[in-house]
Amino acid sequence: MKIIIAVLATCVALAGCAMAPVTGSDDVDQLAQAIQNLSPEVDPAEARRAAEISYSYSSQLKQDWNVTDPALIHNAKIINGFREKGLCNDWAQAVSTRLKQENFRTLDLHWVTSPPTAFRIIHHSALISAKGDSMYEGIILDPWRNSGVLHWAPVREDTKYNWRPRLEVREELITGANPY
Numbered sequence: 001m002k003i004i005i006a007v008l009a010t011c012v013a014l015a016g017c018a019m020a021p022v023t024g025s026d027d028v029d030q031l032a033q034a035i036q037n038l039s040p041e042v043d044p045a046e047a048r049r050a051a052e053i054s055y056s057y058s059s060q061l062k063q064d065w066n067v068t069d070p071a072l073i074h075n076a077k078i079i080n081g082f083r084e085k086g087l088c089n090d091w092a093q094a095v096s097t098r099l100k101q102e103n104f105r106t107l108d109l110h111w112v113t114s115p116p117t118a119f120r121i122i123h124h125s126a127l128i129s130a131k132g133d134s135m136y137e138g139i140i141l142d143p144w145r146n147s148g149v150l151h152w153a154p155v156r157e158d159t160k161y162n163w164r165p166r167l168e169v170r171e172e173l174i175t176g177a178n179p180y
Contacts, residue, residue, distance in 0.1 A: 067147050
C-alpha cells in the first residue's frame with residue numbers, strides 16, 4: 001500500500017511540473033493592448049497582428065521543435081543530441097525573424113540578452129517596442145521561459161532577467177569585461 005501511495009504521489013508531482021500555462025484569446029487581446037499602449041503612434045492593427053503572431057508562432061515552434069519538457073530539461077536534450085532546436089537563442093531568432101517579415105511601420109523589433117551571472121546562464125529574447133523607442137521602453141516576448149507558451153512583460157517589469165542590448169553583452173563577453 002505504501003508503494004502505491006508513493007507512486008501516485010510521484011505521478012501527481014511530476015504532472016504538476018509538466019503542466020504549462022495555457023493561452024487563450026484574452027491573452028492575445030491583453031498583449032495587443034499592451035503593444036498599442038507603447039505609444040499613441042502604434043497602429044492598433046499592427047499591435048494586434050504582432051500579438052497574434054507572437055502567440056501562434058510560439059505555439060507552432062513548440063510543436064515543430066517537439067518541446068515537451070520544462071525549458072532547462074529541453075536545453076539538456078539539445079546539448080545531448082536528442083533535440084535540434086529550442087534553446088533561448090533559437091526562440092529569439094525565430095520570433096524576431098518572423099515578426100520582421102511583417103514590415104511593421106509603427107513597431108521595432110530587438111534581440112535582447114540577459115548576461116550570465118554566477119547564478120544564471122545567458123538568456124536571449126525577442127522584444128517589441130514602438131518605432132524609434134529604445135528596448136527599455138518595450139515588451140519582452142519570451143516563449144522559451146514557459147517551453148513554448150509565450151511569456152511577455154514590459155522589459156522594466158521583467159525583473160527575473162537583466163535585459164540589455166544583445167551586441168553590448170556580446171562585446172563584454174568577447175573582451176572579458178564579463179567574466180562569465
